[in-house]
Each structure stands twice: as structure tokens, then as C-alpha cells.
Amino acid sequence: MIALYPGSFDPITLGHLDLIERGAKLFEKVIVVVSCNPTKKPLFSVEKRIQQIVKCTNHVENVEVDSFLGLTVKYAQLKQAQVILRGLRALSDFEGELQMAHTNKTLWDGIETIFLATSNEYSFLSSSVVKEIARFGGAVNHLVPENVVQDLKNATF
């Protein structure tokens, strides 16, 4: 079974990476899909985010990285993926995630959303937290993959 892991990944964190590694053990293939959300103003371009994810996942054989502008279920049909993988950190994630899962199901009955609980040590972690720390020069090497640390140092906020 092929799983999509869609998200903004602006930038990818160790929490995302943990989910990718665990997902790759459960599914034949995990396709990490960087969403090109036109309403969000990202720090990193889609191309840069893809490059960051490719670099830190190259030790996982059955992971692919791509981007997509449009409905996730459309992309799932294109790739013959039956699963959308998402992470749950806290109760606050639950409402929005459940709404999205139900919505996607109404768009295509062939899709299932599977949630993985975040690993304990990353339950507080989000891309926004990372950007907030990096903006003020704080250390983020315990929060993001090594290649992203440098990108954050060079970023213009």
C-alpha cells in the first residue's frame, strides 16, 4: 500500500522525519508531498523544501518526495495511493485533522487517513516553533535535521 504524507514542511522538523521513518516501516512506499498552498507565505520555496526533505530522508529507501498544487485526493488517485498519513501531536490537532479526513473521504471514497501519534519527545514541535526560535538566533539543532540548521541560519525572516 502506498501512503502520501502531505504537509507544508516549512521547514521539515525532526518530528516530521520521525513520522516518515515510522511510516516507511508500515507502508510499501511513503510519498512526502509538499503542498503548494497559495494562501500561505512560506519561509522556504517549494523547491528548497523538497531539497531539504530529500537530503534528510536519503537513508530511507522507500521514500519519495514531490510537490503538488491541488486536492490531495487527486494526487492520491494519480499515484494510486490509498492512504493519507498524518501526525497527531495533541488534542488541538484533532479537530482540524478529523475535519480534513472526513472531507477527503467525501471527495474520494477510496482514500483512508491514518494517524500516527507523535513520538513523545517531539509532541511540542512544529515548523512555526522552529522558525520563531531561529528568527531570534536560538539553537535549533535538536529540532531539525542537520541540513536544515544551516538553511535557517542563512534564511531571511
Ligand code: ADP
Ligand atoms: P500542515 O500545514 O499540512 O499542517 P505541517 O508541515 O505543519 O503541514 O504538518 C504536516 C503533518 O505533520 C501534519 O499531519 C502534522 O500534524 C504532522 N506533524 C507536524 N509536526 C509533527 C511532529 N512534531 N510530530 C509528528 N507529526 C507532526
